[in-house]
Amino acid sequence: MNMMSETQTEALLANRKGNTPAIKMRGENVDVFYGAKQALFGVSIDINEKEVTALIGPSGCGKSTFLRCLNRMNDTIDICSVKGRITLDNEDVYDPKIDVVELRARVGMVFQKPNPFPKSIFENVAYGPRIHGLAKGKAALEEIVVNSLQKQACSRR
Amino acid sequence: MTDISSLAPSAPTTSAGRSLYVRSDQARRRQTAETRFRMIGFIAVMIGILAVAGLLTSIVFNGVSSFQQTYVKLDIYLDPAKLDKKGDRDIEALNKVTTFAYVPLIEASLRKLVEDRGIVVEGLNPKKIGDIISKEAPADLRRYVLADPSKIGETIEFRLLASGRIDGYYKGRVTMESAALDRNISPQQLQLADQLAKAGVLETRFNPSFFTAPDASDTRPEAAGLGVAIIGSAYMMLLVLCLSLPIGVAASIYLEEFAPQNKWTDLIEVNIANLAAVPSIVFGILGLAIFINYAGLPRSAPIVGGLVLTLMTLPTIIIATRAALKAVPPSIRDAALGVGASKMQAIFHHVLPLAAPGILTGTIIGLAQALGETAPLLLIGMVAFVREYPGLPPEGIFDPASALPVQVYNWTQRGDPAFVERASGAIIVLLVFLLFMNAIAILLRRRFERRW
Numbered sequence: 001m002n003m004m005s006e007t008q009t010e011a012l013l014a015n016r017k018g019n020t021p022a023i024k025m026r027g028e029n030v031d032v033f034y035g036a037k038q039a040l041f042g043v044s045i046d047i048n049e050k051e052v053t054a055l056i057g058p059s060g061c062g063k064s065t066f067l068r069c070l071n072r073m074n075d076t077i078d079i080c081s082v083k084g085r086i087t088l089d090n091e092d093v094y095d096p097k098i099d100v101v102e103l104r105a106r107v108g109m110v111f112q113k114p115n116p117f118p119k120s121i122f123e124n125v126a127y128g129p130r131i132h133g134l135a136k137g138k139a140a141l142e143e144i145v146v147n148s149l150q151k152q153a154c155s156r157r
Numbered sequence: 158m159t160d161i162s163s164l165a166p167s168a169p170t171t172s173a174g175r176s177l178y179v180r181s182d183q184a185r186r187r188q189t190a191e192t193r194f195r196m197i198g199f200i201a202v203m204i205g206i207l208a209v210a211g212l213l214t215s216i217v218f219n220g221v222s223s224f225q226q227t228y229v230k231l232d233i234y235l236d237p238a239k240l241d242k243k244g245d246r247d248i249e250a251l252n253k254v255t256t257f258a259y260v261p262l263i264e265a266s267l268r269k270l271v272e273d274r275g276i277v278v279e280g281l282n283p284k285k286i287g288d289i290i291s292k293e294a295p296a297d298l299r300r301y302v303l304a305d306p307s308k309i310g311e312t313i314e315f316r317l318l319a320s321g322r323i324d325g326y327y328k329g330r331v332t333m334e335s336a337a338l339d340r341n342i343s344p345q346q347l348q349l350a351d352q353l354a355k356a357g358v359l360e361t362r363f364n365p366s367f368f369t370a371p372d373a374s375d376t377r378p379e380a381a382g383l384g385v386a387i388i389g390s391a392y393m394m395l396l397v398l399c400l401s402l403p404i405g406v407a408a409s410i411y412l413e414e415f416a417p418q419n420k421w422t423d424l425i426e427v428n429i430a431n432l433a434a435v436p437s438i439v440f441g442i443l444g445l446a447i448f449i450n451y452a453g454l455p456r457s458a459p460i461v462g463g464l465v466l467t468l469m470t471l472p473t474i475i476i477a478t479r480a481a482l483k484a485v486p487p488s489i490r491d492a493a494l495g496v497g498a499s500k501m502q503a504i505f506h507h508v509l510p511l512a513a514p515g516i517l518t519g520t521i522i523g524l525a526q527a528l529g530e531t532a533p534l535l536l537i538g539m540v541a542f543v544r545e546y547p548g549l550p551p552e553g554i555f556d557p558a559s560a561l562p563v564q565v566y567n568w569t570q571r572g573d574p575a576f577v578e579r580a581s582g583a584i585i586v587l588l589v590f591l592l593f594m595n596a597i598a599i600l601l602r603r604r605f606e607r608r609w
Contacts, residue, residue: 073495076487078418105497115488117507118607127506128496 021048025070025107030084032065032074039065042084064112071107072100105132125149216588220581222328226364226379227319229290229353233266234312235302246306259295259302263287263317276352281345289346289353291318293373293380319359321379321575323350327361330574367582371544372559372567378575381568383583385543389459389558390528390590392550396463397470397527402520404467405474412475413482414504433472440469441533449537456538457557459547465537466527473526477519481512514605521598525591531562539563561587 025047032040040062047053055063065074072093074080086093093103108128116124125145128134135141175181180188237244239262240254264287271286294317302309318324322342325331327350336342353359370382416422444465448454454461485508493503534540539560547556559567561583568580 071495073491076491076494101497101499104494108497109495111488111491111495113488115486115492117489117492118511127493127498131496131498131502131506 021051023047024049024089026085026087026090027066027069028085028087030066030069030082030086032062032069033081033083034077035079040069067109071104071109073104073109075100121149216581216584219578220583220585223367223578223582224364225328225361226367227324227327227359227361228316229267229319229359230314230316231263231266231270231290231358232312232314233262233298235309236262237310240302241306241309246309248303248306251303251306254299256295256299259298260287263290263294263298270358271349271353274352274356274358276349276356278345278349278352281343281349285343285346286349288342289320289323289350291320291377291379293318293377318379319350321377321573323347323359324361324379325575326350327354328578330578367579368586371546372542372564373544374542375571375573378571378573378579381576381579383561383564383586385546386559386561386564386583387586388547388553389462389539389543390561392459392547392554392558393463393466393560394524394528395550396459396554397466397524398520400463400467401470401474401523405471405520406478406516408471409475409478409482410504410509413479414500414508429472429475433476436532437469437530438532438536440465441536443468444533444537455555455557457541457543457559458555459558459560460554461537462534462539462560463554465533466530469530469533470523470527473523474516474520477522478512478516481515481519482508484515485511511607514601514607518598518602518606521594521601525594525598528594529562529587529591531560531566534560534563535566540567542567561590 023046027043027045027047030040030043031038043062043066045053055066057063068074069082069086070093074082082094088103088107091098093107117127122145125148126135126141129141129144135144239258241247241251243250264283267286267290268283294315297317298315301315320342322331322336322339323346326336326342326347331339331342331347333344333347336344336347350359366380366384367382368387369384370380371385372382373380412422412425444461448461448464449456454464489507489511490503493507494500498506539558540563541557541559543557543559545557547553547558565580565583565587568576568583
């Protein structure tokens with residue numbers, strides 16, 4: 001993992017400290033192994049609240065692997081193991097006592113390859129709010145869907 | 158590189174004798190081998206087609222006549238003097254009148270008809286005249302009277318079954334020559350039948366009771382039907398569906414989505430694959446030992462047959478369901494988990510609906526396999542001679558019943574050649590059911606299967 005060197009990260013942190021933004025997620029010395037093969041080497045990063053943080057790097061350098069660590073999507077891969085510490089609001093997301101589903105509800109993920117459910121667009125957008133009970137009734141759900149699509153400029157209404 | 162010019166002169170010499178129109182020895186050998194292989198393949202396919210065609214023609218040829226039956230139309234006077242001596246139409250008393258009391262009514266009616274029409278057959282005694290009617294006919298008559306005692310005293314037209322030999326005469330099974338050697342029929346009786354047919358009294362027509370009537374004894378093949386067998390098979394299929402689908406799908410989902418990969422799940426997987434290859438009669442022994450001897454369930458009952466066939470169908474369904482679940486791409490699960498669905502929500506909202514066509518296809522194929530299964534049913538007593546219809550489910554599944562393939566087996570064991578026709582007819586019915594189920598499976602697959 002040579003995505004970001006230690007010094008660069010520190011420089012970035014120093015820069016941010018000026019306006020003291022709140023740290024939302026933090027990775028500390030994250031190592032990821034696929035079986036015996038190590039894919040990430042000691043990644044440490046702070047991700048601030050209400051900011052867009054971009055990870056840039058060549059293909060295969062571990063961007064997606066790191067992202068999948070953040071909401072434990074790597075759990076679905078049997079041979080994958082994660083070392084180090086990742087926190088969300090100072091709570092360790094790899095603590096065995098936390099609820100993975102709750103974590104993923106708060107840390108959403110959009111994949112590199114589009115993988116919509118083979119259903120209507122409405123159903124695809126409505127699925128998240130529906131299973132988390134964010135909408136009371138059909139009208140509210142429709143409003144969420146239409147709003148989201150409008151923000152994405154997918155709907156003209 | 159610079160040597161190209163020195164190679165150039167040799168090139169024309171190597172290709173000098175070659176033309177695209179002349180095949181080399183090697184090419185010719187390859188081509189002959191290919192032609193030979195193609196011929197072998199074609200012959201193999203033809204042998205297969207011929208075998209199936211031969212099988213089907215022989216079954217249809219033998220069996221299609223069982224859908225028709227010879228009947229005699231008779232006006233029968235339901236004589237109160239014979240059936241109800243007290244004259245009070247008391248159902249208790251009528252129940253005590255046996256089938257034998259109805260025989261003279263039929264014989265009298267038939268003799269009267271023969272006299273009225275002026276039919277004379279030399280050397281035919283009156284007793285033999287009555288014998289052209291099936292032994293089942295008096296029982297039919299008795300059932301009719303018991304269902305409606307008020308009809309006693311009236312003259313009613315009945316369509317009664319002709320005896321099996323008479324029926325065989327019109328189906329080409331019995332000839333004048335064979336009748337001369339037969340204890341059960343004489344050429345004179347056949348002549349009488351011909352006369353009656355000419356008078357329009359005796360006719361061969363569609364036989365609905367083949368599908369509704371229960372089995373009949375060796376001496377009355379003309380009355381044997383598939384009613385009890387069809388009900389028994391239907392009950393068993395219902396049981397198999399209700400038990401093996403939920404159990405099989407639950408087991409597959411657990412193994413495919415939740416179970417950790419360790420030596421125990423490996424062992425279970427190997428065992429499931431092995432179970433699918435276990436000879437079906439072994440399941441019969443298991444059913445006999447566990448469900449009948451240990452659990453004390455009744456013999457010949459669809460409940461036991463259904464349980465045994467469920468055990469037999471489960472591996473098929475589990476294997477098919479796991480394949481269907483595996484075919485759903487992991488990106489669907491990732492997408493659901495990525496928006497915060499729990500594992501179970503991901504499976505039940507997305508994976509299972511997408512796997513459903515595959516699961517249903519596997520289930521129907523498994524059911525069709527169970528429908529045609531005979532061996533395990535023989536061991537749990539389904540070969541018994543059952544004439545009583547089983548009751549309605551759920552109690553009915555504990556009543557004795559037969560099953561379609563077992564009925565076929567049973568009829569092929571009987572002595573009377575008329576049962577060969579019955580057995581072939583039953584095979585046709587079974588094949589129609591199987592084709593119907595397989596057609597549904599193919600339709601489902603065509604209609605709903607997705608490919609990624």
